[in-house]
Amino acid sequence: MYYSDYTISQGGIHLHTTFIHQRIKVFILCLLTLFLLSIAAPHSYADSSIPFANESYESIVDASGEGDYVSLQQAIDAQALHIFVRNGVYNVAMTLQIDQDGTTIRGQSREGVIIRQNQAPLDLLVIRADHVHISNLTLDTYTNNAGAALVVADANEVMIQDSLFQGSKTIFAVYFAGPSVKAGEDTLAAVESGTLDQGNQFLRNEVYSHYAGDGLSFSLQKNGLVQDNILHHAVLAFYMCRNSEVSTNIINDSPGVGIHYSMPAYDNIIRDNQIYRSLGSGIRASANLEHPVPTTTLYTGLLIDHNLIKDTRSFGIELDQVGSGTRIQRNNISQTDFSGMIVLRSSDLRIHNNQLSHNAYYRIRGRLHDWTGNSGGIDLENTVTATKMTYNTITSNGKSDFGIRFSPTQGKNTMYKNKLVGTTLITDIIRLP
Numbered sequence: 001m002y003y004s005d006y007t008i009s010q011g012g013i014h015l016h017t018t019f020i021h022q023r024i025k026v027f028i029l030c031l032l033t034l035f036l037l038s039i040a041a042p043h044s045y046a047d048s049s050i051p052f053a054n055e056s057y058e059s060i061v062d063a064s065g066e067g068d069y070v071s072l073q074q075a076i077d078a079q080a081l082h083i084f085v086r087n088g089v090y091n092v093a094m095t096l097q098i099d100q101d102g103t104t105i106r107g108q109s110r111e112g113v114i115i116r117q118n119q120a121p122l123d124l125l126v127i128r129a130d131h132v133h134i135s136n137l138t139l140d141t142y143t144n145n146a147g148a149a150l151v152v153a154d155a156n157e158v159m160i161q162d163s164l165f166q167g168s169k170t171i172f173a174v175y176f177a178g179p180s181v182k183a184g185e186d187t188l189a190a191v192e193s194g195t196l197d198q199g200n201q202f203l204r205n206e207v208y209s210h211y212a213g214d215g216l217s218f219s220l221q222k223n224g225l226v227q228d229n230i231l232h233h234a235v236l237a238f239y240m241c242r243n244s245e246v247s248t249n250i251i252n253d254s255p256g257v258g259i260h261y262s263m264p265a266y267d268n269i270i271r272d273n274q275i276y277r278s279l280g281s282g283i284r285a286s287a288n289l290e291h292p293v294p295t296t297t298l299y300t301g302l303l304i305d306h307n308l309i310k311d312t313r314s315f316g317i318e319l320d321q322v323g324s325g326t327r328i329q330r331n332n333i334s335q336t337d338f339s340g341m342i343v344l345r346s347s348d349l350r351i352h353n354n355q356l357s358h359n360a361y362y363r364i365r366g367r368l369h370d371w372t373g374n375s376g377g378i379d380l381e382n383t384v385t386a387t388k389m390t391y392n393t394i395t396s397n398g399k400s401d402f403g404i405r406f407s408p409t410q411g412k413n414t415m416y417k418n419k420l421v422g423t424t425l426i427t428d429i430i431r432l433p
Contacts, residue, residue, distance in 0.1 A: 085106065102131045102132070127151070131158070150174045156198050220241065258273075263299040264291075273308070309334075326349045333355070344381035359377055379402075380406040
């Protein structure tokens with residue numbers, strides 16, 4: 001404080017309180033302005049530039065030679081624990097493998113840091129360590145049609161965020177593989193016992209897949225999270241997980257199902273996702289084909305909540321072998337080629353407050369899949385029992401065969417206060433799947 005801030009009198013030194021109050025007001029106004037600017041600025045994946053490394057603890061990778069290393073491979077080989085990668089194109093000819101727990105790799109900007117695999121069919125980056133954090137860079141296996149851009153296996157508490165993935169035509173762009181177990185009974189036993197990779201997160205990334213199958217596979221995970229990502233031409237495979245969540249993702253133009261949930265799986269959440277123009281169903285829950293289980297086995301605790309599914313070339317939501325504790329609620333489904341929702345070989349479900357419209361859309365634009373049954377809003381096959389449907393609204397475009405179809409007598413299914421607009425209710429229909 002300057003000397004002029006004080007006056008001297010017989011009582012000693014006194015502050016000019018008006019002057020101090022003015023300074024406090026200016027300081028508070030500055031803080032408020034900064035806060036308002038921070039919340040008003042729209043989020044952009046591209047606007048993620050970090051101009052400087054924290055020189056006190058981060059090793060610097062710089063392709064021009066102005067850092068500690070000229071390549072990420074050099075930094076990993078030197079066992080650098082915290083790595084900052086400056087903007088540049090980094091071509092690699094081997095698989096980068098992280099085996100050291102606690103490794104962090106941070107790019108200067110998502111579009112500016114491009115790490116590219118030159119050698120097909122090698123994967124680009126493999127993580128086999130715990131507490132690894134990757135952020136703010138691009139991993140590219142598309143340019144040279146190499147392997148997976150990212151593989152996470154036998155790893156826990158890994159966080160991948162704010163990055164861009166360009167996948168090849170040969171395999172998944174991103175693969176969370178889970179623990180190393182033998183295929184078949186050992187895999188099923190791992191799911192049943194909960195012996196899975198845990199705490200892994202995939203957040204705010206963008207994935208471009210050029211593979212006809214899964215683009216992002218999140219498999220054999222416990223307490224995991226896939227959130228706030230944008231996927232292009234990619235199936236999001238949510239395979240054999242426990243207590244995990246897939247939420248607030250945007251999935252555009254999947255070559256198959258938008259979100260494929262495969263079982264055995266327990267107590268998982270699919271919430272607040274937006275799925276557009278999938279060539280299969282929007283969301284499908286069914287037994288994993290590579291690890292067969294009896295068709296009479298039901299899997300519990302699935303929540304499918306508040307998803308937006310639009311313009312799919314099969315069903316909106318497709319459920320098979322789900323059991324008690326399963327809730328399908330508050331979803332908005334429109335422009336499905338066949339039924340908005342179809343359920344078979346399931347029991348004790350709650351289908352509540354869903355909005356379905358413009359089903360049987362194939363009659364307008366032509367059939368893509370070999371489906372020979374009638375199509376409508378909610379279709380419970382005769383293998384579904386003890387299911388309650390309440391407060392659903394189903395609006396027909398004049399093409400649907402029914403609004404709700406179910407068997408109240410054979411399956412002991414019930415419905416209450418559903419709203420059907422321009423369509424009908426059909427009961428006691430016996431048709432094997």
